[in-house]
Amino acid sequence: MIDGAVSLRAALRRRPGVFFGAAVLILLAIAAFVGPHLLPHSHTQQDLTNILGPPSPAHPLGTGRLGEDVLALCLRGLQKSLVIGLLAAVLTTVLAAAIGTVAGYLGGKTDRALMTVVDILLVLPPILVVAVLSPALRGQSWLVLIVLISAFQWMLTSRVVRARARSLRTSGFVIAAENMGASTARIITRHMLPQMAPLLIIDCTMNVATAVLTEAGLSYFGFGVQPPDVSLGTLVATGTGSALTFPWVFVAPVGFLAATVLATAVLGEGLRDDERTP
């Protein structure tokens, strides 16, 4: 117990980024999922006597174009952005881990084929490919958006995983498992992936930031989350037009978006530094 507290304090001093990032993310998550229930207004409730009103005690972040409470809108958007970012990052990392380990462990033709796919997908910005696919998204649930974001975001992580798998391929425990007749699937899932767990966790964290930004970008263009659903991206997009005249409808979602991405990036970098210098 005391040991735990001591090491926690020591770790806090050594890597403030990890704790700062994690704390901000937890706060944002609580705000996004618990906050809406505590607010007096829902994000769809329109106060038509107070359209585009400045921040006031009743509406701490002002009201939007239809008199909606901007704070409620932002929390609702934050919820969607967090869920999409998190799920897309997990799916991305799973894809990257599967493809990277298979390519790195099997080598040869499989490796060449998979890495060619990576090269092809890296030629174009993922956001553009998803934008091209967006007409298929109309009327679909936002879960499809998660699949699409992941399908075009796994390449960089898979390269890192592949490099690690190649170096693990000749290590003693893998050769021992091979000699005992373990199957390829078993070697990859039971022997290689656990060795890469820290790397995968760090990359997954970084992928959350990327996925949140991708979603925001797609929604900004109108290709992502579709109305009446809101995400931080759609809120920034609608706020951009009034950024000068009614700054709160722009600044509030931008603040939430930047805070989310920044906290995730700080957390990811802190974890990576920790992994490098044990």
Place this chain on the structure above:
Amino acid sequence: MTTRGDGRLLAPASPTLRMARRLGIRLAGWAGLCFAAVLLTYTLASLTFDPLADLRTTQPPTPQTVLDARAAELGLDQPIPTRFLTWVAAVPSGDFGVTVAGHDISEQVGQRAGASLRLFLPGSAAAVVLGIAFGLWGALRAGRFSDTASMTIALVLLAIPVFVLGTVLKILWLPINEAAGTDLLPFSGERTPGSDLTGWAAMTDRLRHLILPTVTIALPQIAFYSRFQRAAMLEVLDSEFLRAARARGLTRFGAIRTHGLRMALIPMTALIAFSFGLHLAGGVFTERIFGWHGLGDWLMSAVEHQDAMVVATATLLMAILVVTVGWIAEIALAVLDPRTRT
């Protein structure tokens, strides 16, 4: 003399021939990469786009014969592979097909590609140079306040989406434009529309239009490259070979100049090559925000108009740009690291 796998001796080819052969293989590889990328987007676009959607939802309903005629006109009655091959076969002769509205695509290619290049190349080149400079400077001052501050700014810049950055830059600059009474740095387009400026005046007009979008494109890239360069340089500063150089009596800066710098720059070439495609996305947002009719803007409006051929053309031009940057990065690597020259 080199031996092949089967042990036969090969006559040594002349260096020029060897280089030509190698270059040929590389070119074929890059062409294949562009082809595959275009095939991917064309197929995806053809599968998801429905250019007849507007006709189908009219009231009263459009007769089926009209729909069929329109589909035949757009080539939609052909299977996708046939359509793609027809399109690809015409591309080498400079024919990129027609838009759904019936305009010749090749007429726009030059203007669109030109706008993107004028916007993207200066911004990215400046970003690479400045990013490397800031990264090196940060590594040499690691731990000091200026280093911490610049790295924090870089992290914040990376957390802000490009479309927000562009808008914020506009807002920050607006008071200066207003104070000047005229648009000192205009917010929209490549040049003042309707103006018949020539020579020097036209140049400065274009330059004034270029500054804000260039800053928007460059800032996130500077942040991105500087963080990597700083990490790479820190690793070099901690290396054995630099310590050995110091032990031979070189000064700190002497050792870094003659031995360290080259090693710190090597990983950057790979980074620039594979991240350029990702930075292109920032260019798309910038084009949209500042009203530049470049490739990104073209692609986005093609998605809105459900136009697969325009998507394919814009993708092809972007792919060529990315592959070219990859090639430049490879040359830079060969210059920096003689071990990779073959």
